[in-house]
Amino acid sequence: MKKFDPKLISGIIIIILGALAPWIISQYELSLLGRFLALSILAMGIMLTWGEAGILSLGQGVFFGLGGYALAMHLKLEGLNVANGDMPDFMVWSGVSALPKFWYPFQSGIFSIACVVLVPGLFAAGFSWLMFRRRVGGVYFALITQALALAFSTLLISQQSLTGGFNGLTDYSTLFGYDITTSEAARVIYWVTFVIVVIAFFFLKWLLGSRYGVMLRATRDGENRVRFLGHNPVPYKVVAFGIAGALAGIGGALFTLHSGVVSPALVGVVPSIEMVVWVAVGGRNILWGAIAGTLLVNFAKDQISSAFPSLWLYGLGALFILAVSFLPMGIAGLFRPGSGEERVMRRIISRRPLKTAE
């Protein structure tokens, strides 16, 4: 390895800065950063499926929601004496007589955490298997996942007594007996999130560098070609989609922990597709691009939407159009030497007298 590999050095600096963030930025900013880092875990999953496998999902919110709800259900039950007939507040308000059966296992923290990963992961894998085995892909797959997001969010809203309906699950204060509302807890939750982001990053880096990663890109390049070389492309895609689902679930659980709420408004059609734009802006083929895009778009959203709510929607719409039309490899693509987009961008940039990044 070269002595001063700029990639290595910038990587180390970013990790150190990330770990020290609680002392560098304000508490409010930290809570935002934590939230957005949680989202970036999901974004890395989109990068895996969309960028590397060419599968566009407009329903990642579903898996995000499954993870978020799994944890929130546990949080709602914490401190309640279920055996005694205690029930979460919203059930009491909607006049439910007894805790529904499927809520019971969520008393266990371990079970809930397992669900955070496994339910979205397995659901994503199973659902995508049904699609990919019949060679449903591309636009068709995107549209079906969108229908999935719509069905999921309307179901959540309509089953008020089981899911908390439109308001979702909110108002919880402890996890594993610890108070999660203190600033100390916020810091710990941030670190947990940060560590998981780092783990997910290196896990995906390893995965994409493996022969599996090569096979996955091969299915993207030519699914039929792969078939005619004797490989079944379906499992590679299903595994990728399953991993993306699990990552979305983890992101959803962490996000719920940071924001103290999970609701249908976070998992439906619009948020699901918004997730794609984070990755589109950051760079669909580059892992760090997915994280950078998520942070960038969400901080921008936070800044703009609080001041000019309607402006944000115009901005988001414009972002979709511009990112996709003019920056198909996202921001990260500008840094990747040799890529076609980089060459094009270089040409565009070089026409301007401005000094640009890199």
Added chain:
Amino acid sequence: MTTLLKLEKVASAYGQSKVLWDVDMDIIQGSAIALIGRNGVGKSTLLKTIVGVQKLTGGKITFRDQDVSAASAHGRARAGIGFVPQGRHVFPHLTVMENLTVGLAALTGRKGLTQSGIADHIFDLFPKLTQIRARKAGLLSGGEQQQLALGRALAGQPSLLLLDEPTEGIQPSVVKQIEHALRRIRTELGVTIVIVEQYLDFAWSFAEHYYVMQRGQIVRNGNTKDETAAEIAHLVNI
């Protein structure tokens, strides 16, 4: 002797890989040109580049003294470039009559030409088409499809006709008809013809000028009178 079509340093590429390099050609109005070479040397690509369905990445194409390098495929068709693609490419779900009618699109915007129907001479050249006018083109035999593809190109009343292997895969008896029709197209309609043809005996008796392609370039050209087909065939390893 006026030049109808002029290619200057024409280049083309599929994505990253270049398939045509610096092709120069000069085609005189009323002449017939045979374009020959092995499979895959770029003959079809060259025709497609002239027609405009394959991207021109360098050089200049002049047709009837107008620079058409930037013109779209339909624009060139309307200017009078007719095309019979390799493998015929008839519209399989359209009937014979409908296929011919699509050919009329090339008349759009051209002055003094009628768009109302298929000219009689097409049915005169290919009497078979009248009998099968209501059949779906995808169900026709290769020979019938080829006659249809020719008829479709002629419906647009081109002044230049590009033919990509018009006799390939066709029964000998039909080949005779097509040969005959092509000769009539030349003499009766005065259409200039560029033909890509593996069937050298025919190409030689039909064209007065030939171009030989190799690896995306023109490597030789001359008059068909000056050399025999066999000599050239040996030379280009057809």
Added chain:
Amino acid sequence: MAIPAPILMMENVTVDFDGFKALTNVNLEISPGALRILIGPNGAGKSTLCDTIIGRVRPTSGRITFKDQVITALPEQEIVRRGICRKFQTPGVLPTLTVIENLLIAGRKDRSWWKTFTHKAPKDELSIAEDLLEKIGLADRRDFMAADLAHGEKQWLEIGMVVATDADLLLLDEPTAGMGPTDTQRTAQLILSLLGKHAIVVIDHDMSFVEALNGYVTVLHQGQILKEGTVAEIRADPEVTAVYLGRSDDDDTAEA
């Protein structure tokens, strides 16, 4: 001379596309390790025949047997796993993968997906791939993206990929399209060197190439087998001459 049992048998295979008969009652037998050359004009059904063998197109009727097992209805990847691999007419390399990655994917012996979670290919597969790289003359392109190769190089890479699968039956659809005379001769030599170990079906137009291969020839015409025989026999056959080889002006033909 005892004739070995055929490795591939097509029996009365017909392919019908909504009324258009691309293949009609085709019967074909290929012996293990043998060479078969398919010629015939465009649209005669050569590519459709290959498509039918590897399962891209399903026959309307008839059946195909490979190593004594019926493969007519198997999924494509399963047919390949039984030992048939095909090179397509247009180069079907995987564009964003490197040359060596392309070869390694083709050369995977164990095709289970759960065995791909390692960074290094098995040593024997790697050395086979490196050898092939040498053989197809792309050693200096090893880590190039396949998309950046020239057309002819892609052609070579795809031949390499087909060989890498180590299939018992290789179907090569116009392997020399876009190649010059030297490359064509090299391809012929490569193909000849593979015989015995692999049965090979070659589709080509180029008669000099066909002559260099000098194998048993099947002539297809309008979806049917018109003639089978050695190159010399085919050359001498008046019917084949009429429909395919150097058509001459002076023979008179009956109206169809």
Added chain:
Amino acid sequence: MGESAFLVGQIFNGFSVASLFVLAALGLALSFGLMRVINMAHGEMLMLGGYLAYMTLQVVPGPLGIIVAMPVAFLGAALIGALLEWSVIHRLSARPLDTLLATWGVSLVLQQAARNLFGAIGVEVTAPSWLNHVVQLHTGPLEGLTLPDTRLFILVVAGIVLAGIALILNKTRLGLYVRAVNQDRSTAAAMGVNARLIDLMVFSLGTGVAGLAGVILALLGPVTPTVGQSYIVPAFLVVILGGLGSLVGTTIASLIVGLFTALIEIFVDVSVAQVLLLVFVIVFIQFRPQGVITVRTRALEG
């Protein structure tokens, strides 16, 4: 009301829902067949049609307002559609997934624009009095069956639009060119067909029809900035079920989705019906991944 009357009523209801889906999905299916792209802003063309109906009725009140609104909505949506095709979709022509995302961006912008112009709550369009009747059966086995005029009106409009489009596709020169481009784009171009223009025309025809559907939506409920969204997802499912850009396929698929929705809602509530519809589509795909209509064509060589 008798049980059979209820069932027939529900089936009738299914047909009228299906008619809306046909109108909403037709444009999507046509341009999908031609260009392989899906316009995610198609739902906003319905919305646009609704608002145009509202505005037309402000200018032309009275019983004939709605008749005037229909061509206005058609042309308005077609114009916006043409603009969209020309500015965004055409640029991304070879990248269907990117087109999907970019047009979603357009959809967000249009929704927000509607919110700023007309408010988030929505506007009401009152159906003219001649559409306020119901056909009611008082005797016979179907006693008690009520068929509202508006629903009958939808059926009639959908029938006319379908017939019109079928006529254009099968009987006019334009339709012939559309089919030619659909089958072999580059050959059609080489024959002098302006494939670009064909794309543009088909696309705007499709958005125009969606605008027309918007007028009908306005008769059924308030026009809100997100009114298109509730119809667009079923319309996408229709495209998936219908197969590639086929008129017959789209119609059959609309009927399947419409009837399925209407009949399943007898037993379960709307949200569960939505889930079951999705399950139905997934199951359907397991058996017929290519959609209801498939054409087995000879792959052209070369």
